[in-house]
Amino acid sequence: MATGGYDKELNAALLAVQRATLLTKSVFHQNAKGTLSKSDASPVTIGDFGAQALIISALQHNFPSDEIVAEEEAKDLRENSQLRDTVWELVRDAKLSNATAEQTLGGAVGSADSMLDIIDKGDSKGGAKGRIWTIDPIDGTKGFLRGGQYAVCLALLVDGEVKVGVLGCPNLPVSDSEPLKEGIGTDASDEEGKFGVLFSAVEGQGAQSRPLSKEGLSEGKKIGMKPISNISEATFCESVEAGHSSQGDAAAIAQKLGITKPSVRMDSQAKYGSIARGAGDLYLRLPVRKDYVEKIWDHAAGDLIVREAGGQVTDVNGNRLDFSLGRTLKNNKGVIAAPKDVHGQVIQAVKEVLGAKQ
Numbered sequence: 001m002a003t004g005g006y007d008k009e010l011n012a013a014l015l016a017v018q019r020a021t022l023l024t025k026s027v028f029h030q031n032a033k034g035t036l037s038k039s040d041a042s043p044v045t046i047g048d049f050g051a052q053a054l055i056i057s058a059l060q061h062n063f064p065s066d067e068i069v070a071e072e073e074a075k076d077l078r079e080n081s082q083l084r085d086t087v088w089e090l091v092r093d094a095k096l097s098n099a100t101a102e103q104t105l106g107g108a109v110g111s112a113d114s115m116l117d118i119i120d121k122g123d124s125k126g127g128a129k130g131r132i133w134t135i136d137p138i139d140g141t142k143g144f145l146r147g148g149q150y151a152v153c154l155a156l157l158v159d160g161e162v163k164v165g166v167l168g169c170p171n172l173p174v175s176d177s178e179p180l181k182e183g184i185g186t187d188a189s190d191e192e193g194k195f196g197v198l199f200s201a202v203e204g205q206g207a208q209s210r211p212l213s214k215e216g217l218s219e220g221k222k223i224g225m226k227p228i229s230n231i232s233e234a235t236f237c238e239s240v241e242a243g244h245s246s247q248g249d250a251a252a253i254a255q256k257l258g259i260t261k262p263s264v265r266m267d268s269q270a271k272y273g274s275i276a277r278g279a280g281d282l283y284l285r286l287p288v289r290k291d292y293v294e295k296i297w298d299h300a301a302g303d304l305i306v307r308e309a310g311g312q313v314t315d316v317n318g319n320r321l322d323f324s325l326g327r328t329l330k331n332n333k334g335v336i337a338a339p340k341d342v343h344g345q346v347i348q349a350v351k352e353v354l355g356a357k358q
């Protein structure tokens with residue numbers, strides 16, 4: 001691993017995401033996933049709560065004075081003791097089999113009540129100053145429920161800039177060279193060595209992938225975006241949910257760029273990981289609802305991983321994502337991620353298509 005800054009942060013973040021990702025996989029194989037509907041009608045499961053508890057516990061052990069912005073809160077568990085106990089059983093039993101790795105994470109969470117307090121430690125307002133971790137315990141909860149792609153996401157912001165990013169993608173292929181295709185990994189197969197990958201990046205140190213493991217950390221390999229000589233040959237990915245990204249606009253942009261291959265639709269930040277490893281080329285997330293504000297935990301890790309793999313990530317106006325404004329990306333609309341040398345060309349097409357609609 002390259003020396004420089006953030007070695008301890010990267011190691012703890014990789015192990016924490018690995019342990020949490022394995023917890024979510026065990027929930028997937030249970031019939032009862034404790035699915036609740038949140039106030040915005042989006043789902044949350046015992047897997048989301050459990051993964052958030054495990055990651056925050058590891059962060060508090062290693063970096064007790066850092067702040068945390070996480071997606072979930074413990075309110076629903078405080079109001080439903082049966083649900084709380086189900087999450088607690090999962091969290092209590094989640095362990096990596098490598099003792100040194102478990103020690104790095106500070107071992108097990110102490111009790112059901114301390115677990116609730118730990119989950120609620122993710123309530124920082126975020127901002128432009130200091131060290132702030134951001135967590136999406138399951139990104140793409142709908143994908144998780146249907147056995148498709150999802151990601152366990154963790155990033156460290158220092159003074160509003162992403163310094164470390166980790167994504168756990170249990171249903172993506174281990175191999176970086178497997179081309180992106182519709183339905184990849186959707187059988188949620190447990191076949192040893194075939195599926196399950198951790199992506200990571202540290203600012204200035206490049207991006208890596210490594211197989212997800214039940215032990216300590218597997219060895220990482222450098223990843224990079226695929227060079228594209230002709231943009232018309234690009235493969236692009238976008239959200240599964242039509243309400244999250246305008247697929248009509250994406251099709252019009254693709255047509256402008258001469259792209260004929262159909263898009264690959266997948267849930268979660270697995271899209272960022274997939275293009276960073278060269279399995280696909282572009283990620284287009286085009287705003288559908290004018291009032292929707294993106295959340296920092298949905299993009300921080302993926303933004304750094306793609307940029308460290310040789311890509312550029314901006315909003316639809318070509319502005320870098322601004323993580324310094326609190327829990328949301330209130331100054332940005334949509335996301336366009338592409339290899340650096342074609343990003344300008346993609347933005348040009350985006351502006352022409354979206355501009356024509358105003």
Ligand SMILES: Nc1ncnc2c1ncn2[C@@H]1O[C@H](COP(=O)(O)OS(=O)(=O)O)[C@@H](OP(=O)(O)O)[C@H]1O
Binds near residue numbers: 042143242243268298
């Ligand atoms: N209206 C709207 N527009 C844009 N984004 C929204 C919207 N509503 C929700 N969300 C967030 O989308 C997160 C999942 O993004 P995906 O790209 O994976 O979408 S999809 O799952 O493919 O549909 C999802 O993250 P999770 O809640 O972690 O699953 C949401 O935070």
Ligand SMILES: [Mg+2]
Binds near residue numbers: 042043071141
């Ligand atoms: Mg959610």
Ligand SMILES: [Mg+2]
Binds near residue numbers: 138139140297298
């Ligand atoms: Mg999310």
Ligand SMILES: [Mg+2]
Binds near residue numbers: 136137138139140141
């Ligand atoms: Mg989530």
